[in-house]
Amino acid sequence: MVRLKATISYDGTGFAGYQVQPGERTVQLEIEKVLTTMQKGTQVKITASGRTDARVHATGQVIHFDTALEIPPEKFQKALNVQLPRDIRVLHMEQVKEDFHARYDVSxxxxxxxxxxxxxxxxxxxxxxxxxxxxxxxxxxxxxxxxxxxxxxxxxxxxxxxxxxxxxxxxxxxxxxxxxxxxxxxxxxxxxxxxxxxxxxxxxxxxxxxxxxxxxxxxxxxxxxxxxxxxxxxxxxxxxxxxxxxxxx
Amino acid sequence: MVRLKATISYDGTGFAGYQVQPGERTVQLEIEKVLTTMQKGTQVKITASGRTDARVHATGQVIHFDTALEIPPEKFQKALNVQLPRDIRVLHMEQVKEDFHARYDVSxxxxxxxxxxxxxxxxxxxxxxxxxxxxxxxxxxxxxxxxxxxxxxxxxxxxxxxxxxxxxxxxxxxxxxxxxxxxxxxxxxxxxxxxxxxxxxxxxxxxxxxxxxxxxxxxxxxxxxxxxxxxxxxxxxxxxxxxxxxxxx
The missing domain is CATH 3.30.70.660 (Pseudouridine synthase I, catalytic domain, C-terminal subdomain)
Known part of the structure; x- marks a missing residue:
């Protein structure tokens, strides 16, 4: 498993916020859906620096997740952008130490x-x-x-x-x-x-x-x-x- | 009756184009609906400089229409903007000669x-x-x-x-x-x-x-x-x- 850190941007207009909520379209849900598909059904959970509310935008939100897929970060980024809806974009992706935490490590x-x-x-x-x-x-x-x-x-x-x-x-x-x-x-x-x-x-x-x-x-x-x-x-x-x-x- | 000329801007994303088409949300329809309401049900027809297709935007489309309402153009503009959906805005409005034509007079x-x-x-x-x-x-x-x-x-x-x-x-x-x-x-x-x-x-x-x-x-x-x-x-x-x-x- 490797840990990846992704910087993402989203247009908050069409989302009920960042965090998964039953029955709502959220940023976390859309990203986790695509990652789970990429991992052939194995559930992937992502962690963000923090939530954003409905209609709030992000030009530099940060998330992390773990993956067993052996894809270089730049290719992983491209694959994600192809499959993600257009109101979410991955701006940057890199491999980080396995103890990096998108929320706990925020300075x-x-x-x-x-x-x-x-x-x-x-x-x-x-x-x-x-x-x-x-x-x-x-x-x-x-x-x-x-x-x-x-x-x-x-x-x-x-x-x-x-x-x-x-x-x-x-x-x-x-x-x-x-x-x-x-x-x-x-x-x-x-x-x-x-x-x-x-x-x-x-x-x-x-x-x-x-x-x-x-x-x-x-x-x-x-x-x-x-x-x-x-x-x-x-x-x-x-x-x-x-x-x-x-x-x- | 006076003839009014309006310069309008619209985000084409949510429209099936400028011109009225049965069953579709169009720019012309939305403006005519509001004008007709303002005129207490008397149908108003607007004429534009030309059509724009679905998803095409405008930052300076021009329309004209005739009205019996005795409202100064600046107040008319404000009243329209209050009632129009947010993806259409009237940027400017003025009274013009009664033979001005938004399409025929385009240079x-x-x-x-x-x-x-x-x-x-x-x-x-x-x-x-x-x-x-x-x-x-x-x-x-x-x-x-x-x-x-x-x-x-x-x-x-x-x-x-x-x-x-x-x-x-x-x-x-x-x-x-x-x-x-x-x-x-x-x-x-x-x-x-x-x-x-x-x-x-x-x-x-x-x-x-x-x-x-x-x-x-x-x-x-x-x-x-x-x-x-x-x-x-x-x-x-x-x-x-x-x-x-x-x-x-």
């Missing part, structure tokens, strides 16, 4: 969140950006608010209520807001993210940007450790899992 | 065709570009071949066989091939295009680009006036109707 992740602030949203961007109805936020205020988020904090206020995680201390390394034409892109990287954390940060910063919340209030929001003090969870289809970092690689 | 059009030459196609581009399986064509050869197409010619060789048009003389004003990252974009403008003409030109130039056809052979191909002498019709989902030109506007 950090980077996400992107995109708002489309054009007056009329392009129909080609409707599944890939969140339209703001032409509203252009005050990005300077959002950047000021973001300062309070960067660093090591208990991020309970940015964590969906229905979670079983106990330790909610995480480090946000970078949080940047950049215009790309009429699209506002937020990129955020850190050593780990709580459930819905990026979408709640996006929703909270948006409220700052449109003047519904003071930029200077973020410190208090974080100190409250109260989800109710933060903003709304921003819509799923503006979010991209962009890169997963591993210490040794 | 020219510009189309775009996009090939994605990356090794692994992004899942986000699968409906919007034609993937080449990583093949990168010889664009210099394609540009040389394009020289023979620019100008006024009988373009019978680039016209789908099943057409009733008699006069097949058209003028191609510009034909450009430009890399945008790993995507090759062809833009073509002219005073008029025959059925499937852009897609057949794209297919023929592609064959030149990959060495299956000589760049110097295009003159003979055009002179043959024989569809069988030209290349394959390139896939629909790489094509965009980008702009429609009118003399007086």
């Amino acid at each position: 950090g992740k980077r996400y992107r969140y995109i708002w489309d602030c054009s007056t009329v949203q392009s129909p080609f961007r409707r599944h890939y950006t969140v339209e703001t109805g032409g509203v252009k936020p005050n990005v300077e205020a959002m950047r000021e608010a973001a300062q309070a988020i960067v660093g090591t904090h208990d991020f309970s206020c940015f964590c969906a209520a229905n979670t079983s995680v106990v330790d909610k201390v995480r480090t946000v390394e970078t949080l940047e807001l950049v215009w790309q034409g009429e699209e506002l892109h937020m990129t955020i990287s850190g050593n780990g993210f709580l459930y819905n954390m990026v979408r709640i940060i996006a929703g909270t910063l948006w409220e700052v940007g449109v003047g519904r919340r003071e930029a200077s209030s973020l410190e208090k929001t974080i100190a409250s450790m109260d989800r109710a003090q933060a903003g709304k969870t921003a819509p799923a289809h503006g979010l991209y899992l962009e890169q997963v970092f591993y210490q040794d690689l | 020219g059009k510009r189309y775009r065709y996009i090939w994605d030459c990356s090794t692994v196609q992004s899942p986000f581009r699968r409906h919007y570009t034609v993937e080449t399986g990583g093949v990168k064509p010889n664009v210099e050869a394609m540009r040389e071949a394009a020289q023979a197409i620019v100008g006024t010619h009988d373009f019978s060789c680039f016209c789908a066989a099943n057409t009733s048009v008699v006069d097949k003389v058209r003028t191609v004003e510009t034909l450009e091939l430009v890399w945008q990252g790993e995507e090759l974009h062809m833009t073509i403008s002219g005073n008029g295009f025959l059925y499937n003409m852009v897609r057949i030109i794209a297919g023929t130039l592609w064959e030149v680009g990959v060495g299956r056809r000589e760049a110097s052979s295009l003159e003979k191909t055009i002179a043959s006036m024989d569809r069988a002498q030209a290349g394959k019709t390139a896939p629909a989902h790489g094509l965009y109707l980008e702009q429609v030109f009118y003399q007086d506007l």
